[in-house]
Structure formats: structure tokens, C-alpha cells
Amino acid sequence: MSDMLLCIAATTPAVRSLYRQVDRAARSDAKVLITGESGTGKEVMARLIHERSQRRTSPLTTINCAGIPDSLLESELFGYRRGSFTGAVRDKQGVLEKAHGGTLFMDEVGEMSLRMQGLLLRFLETGEIQPLGSESAGRDVDVRVIAATNRQLEHDVNSQSFRLDLYYRLKVVHVHIPPLRERTDDILPLLEHFMTVYCERYQAPKRVISAQAIECLRNCSWPGNIRQLKNVAERLVVCAEDGPITVEELPLDLHGVAAEADDRTAPTQPARADALFDRMINGGESFWLAVYGPFMLRDLTRDDVRLIVRKGLVKSHGNYMRMLQTFNMPADDYKRFLNFLRKHQCQLSFQPFRSEAPARLAQPIETPPSRLAEAE
Ligand SMILES: Nc1ncnc2c1ncn2[C@@H]1O[C@H](COP(=O)(O)OP(=O)(O)OP(=O)(O)O)[C@@H](O)[C@H]1O
Ligand SMILES: [Mg+2]
Structure with a gap:
């Protein structure tokens, strides 16, 4: 496999x-x-x-x-x-x-x-x-x-x-x-499996999980299902502290017992989007690290990502290809980047941002088939 x-x-x-x-x-x-x-x-x-x-x-x-x-x-x-x-x-x-x-x-x-x-x-x-x-x-x-x-x-x-x-x-x-929330008995075995794999990968010691943390994990609604659980396992291994895993160590969105359907509908925080945008523009951090990672870990909402993309479109005058550079990604990531935005309904129309752009920058979102096919 x-x-x-x-x-x-x-x-x-x-x-x-x-x-x-x-x-x-x-x-x-x-x-x-x-x-x-x-x-x-x-x-x-x-x-x-x-x-x-x-x-x-x-x-x-x-x-x-x-x-x-x-x-x-x-x-x-x-x-x-x-x-x-x-x-x-x-x-x-x-x-x-x-x-x-x-x-x-x-x-x-x-x-x-x-x-x-x-x-x-x-x-x-x-x-x-x-x-x-x-x-x-x-x-x-x-x-x-x-x-x-x-x-x-x-x-x-x-x-x-x-x-x-x-x-x-x-x-x-x-x-x-x-969905995982309908088979809560699978949560712990899967989490332990992923943690074992990540402990080996990162050469980190294995830790036990406190009873309260187990309760919290079992009661979460896991909107991201196994993918979310896997991310939580990786985070717990990478950010390992001493002693048993406590509730405080779990990502914030898991804290609320029986979390509501999808935390990605939570109100957006412009300050958070601004800070992340700043980390990419002035700190040289890549989109994958600053935005994609936290979004997949459900620390960011869809609206946060939209806000960041909006700011990127303003800066790139509505040019997604140019936005790659702005967000510190290599040009080869174009297809992956757009697929991610589309999949999570975070792709905004570039049209409104084009008016300020010099004509030579105008370029449609869709790359010609040959180009994307080769970008595989
Ligand atoms: N039974 C499993 N054992 C180990 N890992 C799993 C298992 N099921 C899912 N995963 C992991 O969870 C993540 C999501 O799995 P996968 O991509 O197959 O889900 P999906 O249903 O196709 O999701 P999407 O609808 O978002 O495409 C992957 O990282 C995968 O490795
Ligand atoms: Mg899939």
C-alpha cells in the first residue's frame, strides 16, 4: 500500500x-x-x-x-x-x-x-x-x-x-x-495509530492521553473526519510536551465538547487574516505554511482564507499567477494552489481587481490545457 x-x-x-x-x-x-x-x-x-x-x-x-x-x-x-x-x-x-x-x-x-x-x-x-x-x-x-x-x-x-x-x-x-462522529469507537484506535507513525517519523517519545482529553476527542464532531484526526495526531507529536496529553494541548476547535457542525463557518477575524498576510508579504513565509496548514488544522475559517485571497488579488491586480510570487510559492504550485482554492470555495473572481491593472497583466484564471497538463 x-x-x-x-x-x-x-x-x-x-x-x-x-x-x-x-x-x-x-x-x-x-x-x-x-x-x-x-x-x-x-x-x-x-x-x-x-x-x-x-x-x-x-x-x-x-x-x-x-x-x-x-x-x-x-x-x-x-x-x-x-x-x-x-x-x-x-x-x-x-x-x-x-x-x-x-x-x-x-x-x-x-x-x-x-x-x-x-x-x-x-x-x-x-x-x-x-x-x-x-x-x-x-x-x-x-x-x-x-x-x-x-x-x-x-x-x-x-x-x-x-x-x-x-x-x-x-x-x-x-x-x-x-463520518467519524458516527463511529466514535474508531477515534482512539486511529489516533493512536497515527501517533505511533508520527512518533517514529519524528523520533518523538510516545505519550499517553489523559481521560479528559479522550472524552473531548470522542465528543468532537470531526467535520474534517480522518484527515482532521491525522492532523491533530501530527500536531500532538510535533508540539509534544511532557506527561500525558491534556485537553489544553488539543487544538482550540476541539475544546468545545460536541463542537457544532463546521467550525469553518465561524465568524472571520480580519486581524488574523491581516497577520497571516503580513507573515507572507513581510516575513517571506509561504502560503502553504502560513495559511494552508492552519486551515487544514481548522484553525482558520474559509472566510479567513477568502479574505487573504482578496488581499492577494488586490496586490497582484487580479492575477492568480502573480499571487503565487506574492505568497512565496514557486510557479509550479499554480495548479495545486487553484485546486485548493476551488475545492474549498475560496477562489474569488479576479475581474473586479483587474481594473487597476496594467493591460499587459490581464490573464485569465484558467491556464491553457497544455500548460496545466504539463504541470502535473
Ligand atoms: N483508514 C485509514 N487509515 C489511515 N489513514 C486514513 C484512512 N482513511 C483516511 N485516511 C487519511 O485521511 C486523509 C483523507 O483521506 P482521503 O483523501 O482518502 O479522504 P477523502 O474522503 O477522499 O477526502 P476528500 O473528500 O476531501 O477528497 C488522508 O491523509 C488519508 O491518508
Ligand atoms: Mg478524495
Whole structure:
């Protein structure tokens, strides 16, 4: 398993049931739809299914369908031929072709446009791919598709933003991962597992957890699920103090017993956003360290991040590429940065910030497909 942190100890009923579903899915070759809130481990489960299936010796490729313009998603999926658009200087295989004999994991499948849903459905029905710009007949590929979403696709089907026929095609086997707050017995084993791994990684001594801290951890609503728990474990190991772990050492958002649904809706603090912005502009700290890390640890709200992005847009005259420099990130981080902003609904329109900009700075948010494809 590529993820060194995978916890496969099936100690609780919820995990046992999950692994039974995974094994059942791994035995067949049917398409799988994995549902669950963000951070519950959908990608981890998709990898497990692939690695326990007969396809395990062939590749597993992944594609995230969120926030990618159609043209790019289409070329990433089906590939393209040289010359099919400006910048397509050589042929490129799509993820479907790369996964031949293996599995394609399609993350956030609910974010696809209706047009892309149509193209995917056609592939699922014919097994044939036609790279962009190719004039020859389509090529058959043998790929098992595992899709994941944190959306309630039934609602999207009802509102006609997700095709019913595609929904049924993808959901032949359904694996649902319950949120952590519904399986509180898993919290401690997972936390201990992660802490053991991080203690080894950081050469830190193992510590016990006080009874009050355990109570607090069990009562938290864990909106970020396992991802949040993993971050808490890392923080507890990195910021280790002496003696048992106390409630005071836990991140602030875990203190309130049975925290409300999502702390990211908490009121924003302009002073905090200003301070972080200042750390990047004057302190040379990178966005990943100053903003991304605290946001993932839930120490920052979505509105804080929006405020920081807004300030960045003012400074860069509405140019996201230039904002990378402002926030001390290398140009190669462009795709990762935009994906992060889109995923967490923190990407603001650049238009209002363009008016003050010199014309030569004007550049759309979307980079041409070739550029993003190469930025992988
Ligand atoms: N069973 C598990 N054992 C160990 N680590 C796990 C497990 N499940 C999830 N994780 C860890 O939690 C984090 C989130 O997992 P993953 O990316 O699979 O979640 P997700 O449901 O796909 O989230 P999102 O919807 O945000 O994409 C990852 O760092 C992953 O390694
Ligand atoms: Mg995921």
C-alpha cells in the first residue's frame, strides 16, 4: 500500500463492515461508487479495492474532476494528439489509456459538467476512447472505474445536474464511509495509530492521553473526519510536551465538547487574516505554511482564507499567477494552489481587481490545457 499511514486494523464494527464492503467490491469487476464526507478516506478505500482486486498488478490512475474546465478534463481523461490545440506539441495519453488493465479512480465525480457526464457515459457504455484531435477510430481500453463523491448525488439527480443513467452506471457497487462522529469507537484506535507513525517519523517519545482529553476527542464532531484526526495526531507529536496529553494541548476547535457542525463557518477575524498576510508579504513565509496548514488544522475559517485571497488579488491586480510570487510559492504550485482554492470555495473572481491593472497583466484564471497538463 502506497499510503504508509493506512490503518487496516479492523477493530470496531464500523471498520469491519467497511472492510467487508471493500472485499466484496474487490472480488468483482463492477463499477464502484464511494460516498462519504470530505476526509473520510474515500481515496484510501479506492486504493484498497484496487490493491485487493485482480487488477492489482496493473496501474491505478486517478483524476479529480473538481474545478477543472471541461477542455482540460476531457484531454486528461481521453488524451490528445499532437497539434489538436495550441501547445499540444506531442501526443499525450489520457488517464483512461494509462489505466488499461487496471483501475481509474475518479474523485469528486459529482462536480462534472453535464457535457463531461455525457462523454463519460459514452465511454462506460462502449469502453472506447477517442483522444482529442484523433481522426482514426476509437481505441478499446479495459478499465475499471471507481468513482467517489462527497455530494448527495440523489439530490443532484433530482435537480437534473447529474444524469440518472450515469448515476446508475457508476453505482453498481456502493461503498458508504460513515463520518467519524458516527463511529466514535474508531477515534482512539486511529489516533493512536497515527501517533505511533508520527512518533517514529519524528523520533518523538510516545505519550499517553489523559481521560479528559479522550472524552473531548470522542465528543468532537470531526467535520474534517480522518484527515482532521491525522492532523491533530501530527500536531500532538510535533508540539509534544511532557506527561500525558491534556485537553489544553488539543487544538482550540476541539475544546468545545460536541463542537457544532463546521467550525469553518465561524465568524472571520480580519486581524488574523491581516497577520497571516503580513507573515507572507513581510516575513517571506509561504502560503502553504502560513495559511494552508492552519486551515487544514481548522484553525482558520474559509472566510479567513477568502479574505487573504482578496488581499492577494488586490496586490497582484487580479492575477492568480502573480499571487503565487506574492505568497512565496514557486510557479509550479499554480495548479495545486487553484485546486485548493476551488475545492474549498475560496477562489474569488479576479475581474473586479483587474481594473487597476496594467493591460499587459490581464490573464485569465484558467491556464491553457497544455500548460496545466504539463504541470502535473
Ligand atoms: N483508514 C485509514 N487509515 C489511515 N489513514 C486514513 C484512512 N482513511 C483516511 N485516511 C487519511 O485521511 C486523509 C483523507 O483521506 P482521503 O483523501 O482518502 O479522504 P477523502 O474522503 O477522499 O477526502 P476528500 O473528500 O476531501 O477528497 C488522508 O491523509 C488519508 O491518508
Ligand atoms: Mg478524495
